Amino acid sequence: xxxxxxxxxxxxxxxxxxxxxxxxxxxxxxxxxxxxxxxxxxxxxxxxxxxxxxxxxxxxxxxxxxxxxxxxxxxxxxxxxxxxxxxxxxxxxxxxxxxxxxxxxxxxxxxxxxxxxxxxxxxxxxxxxxxxxxxxxxxxxxxxxxxxxxxxxxxxxxxxxxxxxxxxxxxxxxxxxxxxxxxxxxxxxxxxxxxxxxxxxxxxxxxxxxxxxxxxxxxxxxxxxxxxxxxxxxxxxxxxxxxxxxxxxxxxxxxxxxxxxxxxxxxxxxxxxxxxxxxxxxxxxxxxxxxxxxxxxxxxxxxxxxxxxxxxxxxxxxxxxxxxxxxxxxxxxxxxxxxxxxxxxxxxxxxxxxxxxxxxxxxxxxxxxxxxxxxxxxxxxxxxxxxxxxxxxxxxxxxxxxxxxxxxxxxxxxxxxxxxxxxxxxxxxxxxxxxxxxxxxxxxxxxxxxxxxxxxxxxxxxxxxxxxxxxxxxxxxxxxxxxxxxxxxxxxxxxxxxxxxxxxxxxxxxxxxxxxxxxxxxxxxxxxxxxxxxxxxxxxxxxxxxxx
Amino acid sequence: xxxxxxxxxxxxxxxxxxxxxxxxxxxxxxxxxxxxxxxxxxxxxxxxxxxxxxxxxxxxxxxxxxxxxxxxxxxxxxxxxxxxxxxxxxxxxxxxxxxxxxxxxxxxxxxxxxxxxxxxxxxxxxxxxxxxxxxxxxxxxxxxxxxxxxxxxxxxxxxxxxxxxxxxxxxxxxxxxxxxxxxxxxxxxxxxxxxxxxxxxxxxxxxxxxxxxxxxxxxxxxxxxxxxxxxxxxxxxxxxxxxxxx
Ligand code: HEM
Numbered sequence: 001x002x003x004x005x006x007x008x009x010x011x012x013x014x015x016x017x018x019x020x021x022x023x024x025x026x027x028x029x030x031x032x033x034x035x036x037x038x039x040x041x042x043x044x045x046x047x048x049x050x051x052x053x054x055x056x057x058x059x060x061x062x063x064x065x066x067x068x069x070x071x072x073x074x075x076x077x078x079x080x081x082x083x084x085x086x087x088x089x090x091x092x093x094x095x096x097x098x099x100x101x102x103x104x105x106x107x108x109x110x111x112x113x114x115x116x117x118x119x120x121x122x123x124x125x126x127x128x129x130x131x132x133x134x135x136x137x138x139x140x141x142x143x144x145x146x147x148x149x150x151x152x153x154x155x156x157x158x159x160x161x162x163x164x165x166x167x168x169x170x171x172x173x174x175x176x177x178x179x180x181x182x183x184x185x186x187x188x189x190x191x192x193x194x195x196x197x198x199x200x201x202x203x204x205x206x207x208x209x210x211x212x213x214x215x216x217x218x219x220x221x222x223x224x225x226x227x228x229x230x231x232x233x234x235x236x237x238x239x240x241x242x243x244x245x246x247x248x249x250x251x252x253x254x255x256x257x258x259x260x261x262x263x264x265x266x267x268x269x270x271x272x273x274x275x276x277x278x279x280x281x282x283x284x285x286x287x288x289x290x291x292x293x294x295x296x297x298x299x300x301x302x303x304x305x306x307x308x309x310x311x312x313x314x315x316x317x318x319x320x321x322x323x324x325x326x327x328x329x330x331x332x333x334x335x336x337x338x339x340x341x342x343x344x345x346x347x348x349x350x351x352x353x354x355x356x357x358x359x360x361x362x363x364x365x366x367x368x369x370x371x372x373x374x375x376x377x378x379x380x381x382x383x384x385x386x387x388x389x390x391x392x393x394x395x396x397x398x399x400x401x402x403x404x405x406x407x408x409x410x411x412x413x414x415x416x417x418x419x420x421x422x423x424x425x426x427x428x429x430x431x432x433x434x435x436x437x438x439x440x441x442x443x444x445x446x447x448x449x450x451x452x453x454x455x456x457x458x459x460x461x462x463x464x465x466x467x468x469x470x471x472x473x474x475x476x477x478x479x480x481x482x483x484x485x486x487x488x489x490x491x492x493x494x495x496x497x498x499x500x501x502x503x504x505x506x507x508x509x510x511x512x513x514x515x516x517x518x519x520x521x522x523x524x525x526x527x528x529x530x531x532x533x534x535x536x537x538x539x540x541x542x543x544x545x546x547x548x
Numbered sequence: 549x550x551x552x553x554x555x556x557x558x559x560x561x562x563x564x565x566x567x568x569x570x571x572x573x574x575x576x577x578x579x580x581x582x583x584x585x586x587x588x589x590x591x592x593x594x595x596x597x598x599x600x601x602x603x604x605x606x607x608x609x610x611x612x613x614x615x616x617x618x619x620x621x622x623x624x625x626x627x628x629x630x631x632x633x634x635x636x637x638x639x640x641x642x643x644x645x646x647x648x649x650x651x652x653x654x655x656x657x658x659x660x661x662x663x664x665x666x667x668x669x670x671x672x673x674x675x676x677x678x679x680x681x682x683x684x685x686x687x688x689x690x691x692x693x694x695x696x697x698x699x700x701x702x703x704x705x706x707x708x709x710x711x712x713x714x715x716x717x718x719x720x721x722x723x724x725x726x727x728x729x730x731x732x733x734x735x736x737x738x739x740x741x742x743x744x745x746x747x748x749x750x751x752x753x754x755x756x757x758x759x760x761x762x763x764x765x766x767x768x769x770x771x772x773x774x775x776x777x778x779x780x781x782x783x784x785x786x787x788x789x790x791x792x793x794x
Contacts (some may be wrong), residue, residue, distance in 0.1 A: 116613020178611035318575030325623035
């Protein structure tokens with residue numbers, strides 16, 4: 001990082017590190033005890049560590065004079081490393097909480113190891129830590145290549161990445177200490193939320209400034225998706241997290257939303273976190289890395305437009321399908337259901353477009369495990385969106401809601417689609433950024449692929465069975481008109497499925513560990529001249545465009 | 549159309565504006581009407597907010613992530629009404645910041661668990677679920693016997709009051725004392741709790757020991773209050789009252 005910065009940029013970095021440490025000091029001083037104080041101490045630690053690193057690096061030689069005529073890939077490399085660290089950590093937590101449902105006595109008697117505290121560590125760690133870092137890292141790569149322009153400056157990418165990871169760290173360590181807003185995927189407390197807003201604005205501005213420097217007249221479709229991801233996530237995050245802190249010197253706050261209104265806002269957020277965090281951003285990855293890897297252009301430009309606007313417009317309506325038969329007004333439930341079904345059209349347009357792109361490159365899919373990851377991702381994307389539209393239909397939802405079917409559906413999307421496309425992107429990027437033709441251990445990709453596919457199938461099939469069994473047991477009446485099963489009987493019926501799910505998850509985790517080691521080995525054996533195969537950058541500021 | 553889009557792709561701010569517009573419509577249509585929730589959801593006359601002790605229990609419920617396994621939202625389905633009681637009404641969570649409707653039932657719904665079991669049952673169950681229900685997969689919470697920290701309750705009530713929950717200034721000033729008194733029926737303050745929050749509020753040594761106020765007191769007080777803040781759900785005519793569980 002430091003070698004790639006000029007000395008004035010290093011000084012700016014030092015100033016920012018001091019500011020971060022001071023912010024931490026204020027938090028620590030104000031709160032004195034509790035989660036906010038611990039988080040203040042973490043900010044101080046990060047600030048001081050950066051200060052030492054940058055201060056020590058002041059004497060290092062200036063970077064190569066022609067650096068502005070090259071792409072800036074250091075942040076992407078760092079982002080990939082963080083992606084893999086969060087992947088292994090958060091998936092391990094996932095396997096552990098899965099095991100606890102089969103074997104509850106295994107919980108050590110420390111509060112922070114309890115299921116209820118670890119579950120959000122898994123969800124936030126995996127969505128934000130693993131998914132978020134992958135999105136930011138690839139977006140930096142993609143926006144530069146498709147714009148033929150270097151990132152607008154060299155300091156803000158680091159602000160985004162380090163700031164974002166600090167947010168993730170605050171979030172998960174807060175849950176362990178019992179600090180939570182209890183809103184799913186938005187559990188982090190108010191100051192962490194404010195911090196994320198700052199980081200996100202910096203990210204957006206950097207993205208726009210880089211686009212403004214582009215040397216291509218058109219903004220490539222992957223960038224539309226990244227933009228939708230950045231913009232809509234900001235909108236959702238701010239509205240859902242509006243809260244009144246009990247005191248500025250403590251972590252506790254109360255959301256301004258109450259009751260039904262809170263439920264609607266929460267699931268408008270919750271489902272669009274799926275849509276714009278876990279889908280739009282990853283479609284961006286798909287639309288860039290799939291054509292690059294297969295060497296074929298996106299099959300249909302029209303279909304890309306249709307699916308993009310369809311997804312952006314329809315998704316926002318569907319959150320209320322999480323609230324069927326509840327105290328939410330009926331018409332809002334109906335709207336949510338209707339739009340959920342219509343959403344299938346743009347979703348399948350996107351998935352179909354990706355699969356059709358592979359037409360003529362099927363031999364590559366057969367031979368290249370990396371491309372196969374992307375293909376499987378597109379297939380699971382199609383399957384999960386179909387299942388999602390189906391589950392949103394009111395009578396189906398009456399059976400599936402509250403059961404493990406939902407969790408199975410979530411993981412068919414996250415394991416089969418989100419994680420697979422990330423792995424595909426990493427296996428494409430890591431060698432490229434290291435100046436290599438291939439990963440350090442090409443055969444290991446094949447192993448990873450089969451572990452991932454097997455793990456996903458075992459996980460998802462086990463939970464389909466679990467969920468449908470549960471749903472049916474809860475609603476079955478006997479001949480005398482009484483409920484046939486006690487709740488406890490339905491709990492006992494879950495045991496084999498929970499065991500299977502743990503095994504499936506462990507296989508998936510094993511694959512992710514292989515990926516992490518492989519990436520590490522690849523990056524360590526980086527060769528000089530990494531830019532050799534890259535798309536040439538057109539140096540200099542963007543030419544003025546008559547169209548604008 | 550294509551031509552239009554072709555040009556839009558050249559203008560980054562144009563794309564940004566179009567995305568914001570397209571993504572806002574759905575949210576506005578669905579959420580904005582709920583801002584009139586004050587008019588559409590009538591708060592029942594007998595509805596009370598949580599007492600300070602119950603509120604502290606609610607925060608422990610959130611802290612421990614009980615909501616990850618327990619919903620508090622009975623849907624309008626026959627089997628749910630038979631299993632858990634009358635379906636949940638919007639007014640019942642009108643004071644809840646945040647709502648705890650939940651999304652997963654690894655354990656049963658708790659919306660009407662208040663009064664279903666005795667206090668000692670809850671205490672024993674929370675300390676070691678498998679001692680009470682051998683096949684349970686619920687985690688054990690032995691650390692709940694720690695003393696309850698009531699220092700922040702006054703400020704919390706005041707904050708909730710600012711958000712529209714009907715806590716008076718008097719309630720906020722006396723929050724810590726009321727929490728202590730609710731867990732000790734023989735204390736002087738016990739009568740004040742009843743005056744401030746209503747005669748139906750349970751004033752007991754929830755964890756069995758009136759001498760100390762523990763997190764267990766708070767959590768059990770909260771669990772016992774669930775579904776009892778108003779009787780409106782039982783009064784609505786078309787609601788079926790559940791038969792006694794066998
Ligand atoms: C190693 C593989 C994984 C395992 C073993 C695993 C396990 C789990 C478990 C046990 C739960 C809690 C379910 C419950 O409460 O009954 C869960 C929830 C969740 N996981 Fe995973 N997980 C894995 C990978 C992932 C990945 C890669 C993602 C996202 C990229 C993800 C996203 C989620 C989400 C969003 C939820 C919440 C589901 C809901 O509320 O319905 N998981 N996971």
